[in-house]
Amino acid sequence: xxxxxxxxxxxxxxxxxxxxxxxxxxxxxxxxxxxxxxxxxxxxxxxxxxxxxxxxxxxxxxxxxxxxxxxxxxxxxxxxxxxxxxxxxxxxxxxxxxxxxxxxxxxxxxxxxxxxxxxxxxxxxxxxxxxxxxxxxxxxxxxxxxxxxxxxxxxxxxxxxxxxxxxxxxxxxxxxxxxxxxxxxxxxxxxxxxxxxxxxxxxxxxxxxxxxxxxxxxxxxxxxxxxxxxxxxxxxxxxxxxxxxxxxxxxxxxxxxxxxxxxxxxxxxxxxxxxxxxxxxx
Numbered sequence: 001x002x003x004x005x006x007x008x009x010x011x012x013x014x015x016x017x018x019x020x021x022x023x024x025x026x027x028x029x030x031x032x033x034x035x036x037x038x039x040x041x042x043x044x045x046x047x048x049x050x051x052x053x054x055x056x057x058x059x060x061x062x063x064x065x066x067x068x069x070x071x072x073x074x075x076x077x078x079x080x081x082x083x084x085x086x087x088x089x090x091x092x093x094x095x096x097x098x099x100x101x102x103x104x105x106x107x108x109x110x111x112x113x114x115x116x117x118x119x120x121x122x123x124x125x126x127x128x129x130x131x132x133x134x135x136x137x138x139x140x141x142x143x144x145x146x147x148x149x150x151x152x153x154x155x156x157x158x159x160x161x162x163x164x165x166x167x168x169x170x171x172x173x174x175x176x177x178x179x180x181x182x183x184x185x186x187x188x189x190x191x192x193x194x195x196x197x198x199x200x201x202x203x204x205x206x207x208x209x210x211x212x213x214x215x216x217x218x219x220x221x222x223x224x225x226x227x228x229x230x231x232x233x234x235x236x237x238x239x240x241x242x243x244x245x246x247x248x249x250x251x252x253x254x255x256x257x258x259x260x261x262x263x264x265x266x267x268x269x270x271x272x273x274x275x276x277x278x279x280x281x282x
Contacts, residue, residue: 004033005264007062007272008082008194008217008245011037013045014066014135017250020045021052028056030259034269036062036084036245041100042135043088062272063088066194067100067180068137070171071201078164079199081180082217082243085276086189093187103173104136110170111141111162118161118168120150138162138169139249154255177204178211185212185282190275192243195220197227202234209238214275219244219264221257241271 010016011023018026020037023045027035037049046063053061064084071079087093105128112124126144128136142157151157161168177193184191192215193199193208205213218231219242235242244264246257 004031004260005266005269006032006034006245006248006260007036007064007084007243007264007268008038008066008220009035009248009259010039010066010250011045011049012132012134013042014039015137015139015249017252020048023248023250024049024052024056024059024061027259028059032260033058034060034062034266035259036064036082038064038066038082038084038245040066040068040135040137041097041104043086043094043097044134046088062269065097067175067184068172069177069180070174071199071204072176079177079201079204080194081177081184082192082194082215083180083184083187084190084192084272085279086184086187088187090187093183096183100175101135107170107172108136108141111138111168114168114170115141115145115161120145120148120161120168122148177201177208181208181211181213185279188280188282190214190241190272190279192217192241195222195247196231197223205234205238209240213238213240214279215241215243215272217244218242219262219268221246221262241268241275243268243272 011020037045039045043065049061053059067081069079108127109124122144127140130140130143142154145151145157181191191213194217216231216235218228232242246259246261248257248259249255
């Protein structure tokens, strides 16, 4: 097969609009054969995803997550690191994720205060009503901004107010990409630099490789053909897996990337599994 793989998707355990079971069902309908569930700072959706996938053979779930980091030396800039096949049930790892989610809650309160200063008051309780038990983030704030009529869409909320250097964005407790890579490796997982074309921090790659990076998300909907080719070249130069995924958040999320797009070869999953074996043996 030349497709049927999607190694980047989100559920209501973070900022997706579909529950883990709904996401898996949608993937099966789309013909996805291998789906990675990669919620922000949370693995809470994995149990239901595995359970639902058993009803849709031959669909396979790749356990994963996405960790948000701050790019050093660039105020407000973010780098995201994906982690695959981590020992997510380890107590220390879940403690780390809980700390990350606590900081996410605190950040929401800081963003709410900033929005009030900008003349767009919202209630933090409205944000957390959307989040429920998930991992709180700016997309949830954006949804409340739409409900209040301050913006017409989640995309507009980010473009005008919530992007990395936006007037309503606030910093959170710093976690560097190198730290995230090392944490994922400590959990015997495969760390991958997510959508690097959006981060524009290629200068970090050598340091991340030294820290244990094992892949780069080269195949990504918002990468140009030239960027995809470039990051595949970088992967070949450093012996990394060139992964890919849709970064799907659900049809109601304001994002347009459909599940299973862009196409990712089945061979990428095979390479990812081989990397996971190396990570476990290290």
